[in-house]
Amino acid sequence: xxxxxxxxxxxxxxxxxxxxxxxxxxxxxxxxxxxxxxxxxxxxxxxxxxxxxxxxxxxxxxxxxxxxxxxxxxxxxxxxxxxxxxxxxxxxxxxxxxxxxxxxxxxxxxxxxxxxxxxxxxxxxxxxxxxxxxxxxxxxxxxxxxxxxxxxxxxxxxxxxxxxxxxxxxxxxxxxxxxxxxxxxxxxxxxxxxxxxxxxxxxxxxxxxxxxxxxxxxxxxxxxxxxxxxxxxxxxxxxxxxxxxxxxxxxxxxxxxxxxxxxxxxxxxxxxxxxxxxxxxxxxxxxxxxxxxxxxxxxxxxxxxxxxxxxxxxxxxxxxxxxxxxxxxxxxxxxxxxxxxxxxxxxxxxxxxxxxxxxx
Numbered sequence: 001x002x003x004x005x006x007x008x009x010x011x012x013x014x015x016x017x018x019x020x021x022x023x024x025x026x027x028x029x030x031x032x033x034x035x036x037x038x039x040x041x042x043x044x045x046x047x048x049x050x051x052x053x054x055x056x057x058x059x060x061x062x063x064x065x066x067x068x069x070x071x072x073x074x075x076x077x078x079x080x081x082x083x084x085x086x087x088x089x090x091x092x093x094x095x096x097x098x099x100x101x102x103x104x105x106x107x108x109x110x111x112x113x114x115x116x117x118x119x120x121x122x123x124x125x126x127x128x129x130x131x132x133x134x135x136x137x138x139x140x141x142x143x144x145x146x147x148x149x150x151x152x153x154x155x156x157x158x159x160x161x162x163x164x165x166x167x168x169x170x171x172x173x174x175x176x177x178x179x180x181x182x183x184x185x186x187x188x189x190x191x192x193x194x195x196x197x198x199x200x201x202x203x204x205x206x207x208x209x210x211x212x213x214x215x216x217x218x219x220x221x222x223x224x225x226x227x228x229x230x231x232x233x234x235x236x237x238x239x240x241x242x243x244x245x246x247x248x249x250x251x252x253x254x255x256x257x258x259x260x261x262x263x264x265x266x267x268x269x270x271x272x273x274x275x276x277x278x279x280x281x282x283x284x285x286x287x288x289x290x291x292x293x294x295x296x297x298x299x300x301x302x303x304x305x306x307x308x309x310x311x312x313x314x315x316x317x318x319x320x321x322x323x324x325x326x327x328x329x330x331x332x333x334x335x336x337x338x339x340x341x342x343x344x345x346x347x348x349x350x351x352x353x354x355x356x357x358x359x360x
Contacts (some may be wrong), residue, residue, distance in 0.1 A: 117145030
């Protein structure tokens with residue numbers, strides 16, 4: 001590393017002050033945490049769209065690390081494309097979530113999605129390493145994060161396992177935070193959280209970083225519920241297994257009969273975070289592929305629709321775009337409510353989504 005890494009302290013302090021000025025950080029304790037944790041230790045290299053891999057000996061690397069930017073740190077080839085599979089998320093989003101987590105001294109936290117280890121370091125600096133547990137599906141990431149944490153002076157428990165299963169051996173936790181997006185909140189997280197504790201998760205369709213919201217759930221006995229919290233841009237999606245990125249996968253399409261019709265609802269309906277979230281709650285397992293001029297929607301039963309302009313071409317056992325139109329009509333009739341108008345409840349029976357006040 002050719003840059004003066006000793007200069008990281010004033011950069012970290014400047015980042016902390018900028019987050020305070022923007023109102024992201026309001027607790028002095030978190031300001032000190034941001035100023036104290038060396039982010040560069042956790043991001044020794046990152047990918048830049050124009051220049052490729054940027055390493056510690058590249059000019060401007062240290063400045064980039066301490067800007068409020070998401071830095072992609074791992075990529076994977078899949079289906080002929082390079083997909084990001086890990087990153088150091090922009091600090092403003094991380095600190096916003098840590099504020100929502102509402103921790104206090106002595107609390108224990110489970111983090112799902114170790115990634116680079118930077119968020120684990122922030123939690124360890126705030127609560128002490130002994131109170132922090134972090135899991136990630138990728139053993140390579142876990143090993144690297146554990147080493148970087150140790151280099152920075154932190155020793156939380158970091159384990160390689162499917163984040164959807166949590167880490168029962170260290171439960172119960174006062175707080176669970178997922179720094180990777182899930183389509184459904186796993187009930188294991190509720191089971192592993194103390195009554196009165198909080199589960200904070202990014203609920204987002206796979207691959208749709210712009211369409212989703214934060215679920216800040218308060219655990220009450222065997223269930224957890226609360227209204228969603230707006231978050232237009234979130235985390236990359238959880239990987240189904242370590243060998244694949246968390247991107248939409250095309251399923252079986254029933255092309256035995258193809259029909260065409262018109263629709264007043266275009267592909268842009270899938271771009272609205274609130275409506276898009278509602279559509280996916282009404283169509284479990286639906287996958288959407290958005291292009292410049294339209295979109296394709298596929299369902300697990302083989303139903304599909306290609307939408308371009310005002311034309312819908314569809315097939316399979318049902319008209320899947322009709323379900324999108326139904327969600328759009330329901331949403332419009334209620335004044336196009338934002339994500340904060342919806343409540344999420346998670347229990348042993350699964351996940352339910354409704355207007356605030358509708359769940360009994």
